[in-house]
Amino acid sequence: MNVENGVHDAHYFVPAPSRWPIVGSIALFCMAMGAAFAMNSVGAGKWLLIAGFAILLWMIVGWFGDVIKEAQAGDYGLQVDHSLRWGMSWFIFSEVMFFAAFFGALFYTRVISVPEIGYFSDTHDLLWSSFQAVWPAATGPKVDAYTAMEAFGLPAINTAILLTSGATLTWAHWGLVEGRRGQLKLGLAITVLLGCLFLTFQAIEYHHAWTEMGLNLGSGAYGATFFMLTGFHGMHVLVGTIMLSTMLGRALKGHFTKEHHFGFEAAAWYWHFVDVVWLILFVFVYWL
Incomplete structure (x- = not known):
């Protein structure tokens, strides 16, 4: 071209x-x-x-x-560059819709279905006399007792980790744009390490929830939505970490210039998207 x-x-x-x-x-x-x-x-x-x-x-x-x-x-010339940017933009939009569906399920369960079942007390007394219209709810007559996950502890630490990773990634991007290759490599390396640390803490959290809190996929609507949202987000963190590791490897080989580095930008867009999703998730799944 x-x-x-x-x-x-x-x-x-x-x-x-x-x-x-x-x-x-x-x-x-x-x-x-x-x-x-x-x-x-x-x-x-x-x-x-x-x-x-x-x-x-x-x-x-x-x-x-x-x-x-x-x-x-x-x-890759300007036309390809434009196509790649549009492609990544639409891909992230599809991911937004993906998580919107799961947050919608959480909203429907918490705000609509549980209160409505509680409103029709005469009906649920016949089917499930012990039901209480509260959240988190043991939404099933055979659900064993479990403890809801607290927001402050590992979830709060993971929030700080992801926020920090977004800052270190932006710092790496500044290094690339301003021609400071050492800053680029160090910022990417720190971001990858923070991503690995997040996944490690999430694995510890899952083990604690499953073995000590009685919280699992069978723990009613709360357990299902908790593991669905946090699990899919963790998968996206894993994908983002792999992407940034690839960008780090390319940076170490001397790839990217301040004029041409969309591969880096695409991975950064994805990582910042993952950060934003976690903030929403932390508020509505852990905190409220």
């Missing part, structure tokens, strides 16, 4: 035919079949599932590697 004075011509970079989509399809097929076999106690199920994960990892590394090579070769 020819680019001069910020004006691009009509040509658009088209990558060479790639084997990675079919490799990814094979990986997902193996994972789906392996999971189905494993749940039905078929001996080869777990091995097929492991093979699927391995093939998927190979696909991710190979496909991302090809994209990085194309970027480093200067194949």
Whole structure:
């Protein structure tokens, strides 16, 4: 693509035919079949599932590697840059809708369904005489007693960790824009370590909830929404940490310039999105 004075011509970079989509399809097929076999106690199920994960990892590394090579070769001009920015923007929007659905489920349960069931006391007395319209509620007659998770403790520490990670990532971005490579690398390294620390504390929190508080996926609506929201958020933190680790590896190899570093920006956008989701989650799941 020819680019001069910020004006691009009509040509658009088209990558060479790639084997990675079919490799990814094979990986997902193996994972789906392996999971189905494993749940039905078929001996080869777990091995097929492991093979699927391995093939998927190979696909991710190979496909991302090809994209990085194309970027480093200067194949991406203004049109591609615009497409990448729009693509990442729409991807994050889809993630916003993903979490909006789960927060909507939490809102419906807390604000609508539990009070309504309590309002119709004559009906629920016949079906479930011990029901109380309070939150967190043991919303099921066979739910064992459990303790709700406190906001202050590990959740508050994890909030401070994610807020700090957002600051260190922004500091790394400043270093990149201002040509301070050492600041870029150090800021990214600290952010990755904070992401790993967050995941470690969340694993400790889950173990404590499951073994000592009686809080699990079967603990009524509260347990289901708690693990659904925090679990999916933790998965996004893991993905974001992997993305930032990749950016750190690229920075150590001398990739990115202050003019061209959208790969870094895309990972930063994603991480800041994850931070914002956690703040909302902390308020409505842990605190209120």
